[in-house]
Amino acid sequence: xxxxxxxxxxxxxxxxxxxxxxxxxxxxxxxxxxxxxxxxxxxxxxxxxxxxxxxxx
Numbered sequence: 001x002x003x004x005x006x007x008x009x010x011x012x013x014x015x016x017x018x019x020x021x022x023x024x025x026x027x028x029x030x031x032x033x034x035x036x037x038x039x040x041x042x043x044x045x046x047x048x049x050x051x052x053x054x055x056x057x
Contacts, residue, residue: 006047009044009047011048012044012048013044016037017038020041023037
């Protein structure tokens, strides 16, 4: 169960990175919003990877 949750959180983090990159290229969001989005994406990817790693041990 934790592995599935870890995968979902990891996918959310990757999607945030992708949408952030698109927003940078199109200049559609403010710079402050992009910084927050990047920080959240990094946190989601880290938590998702940790959850997946704990289950596999």
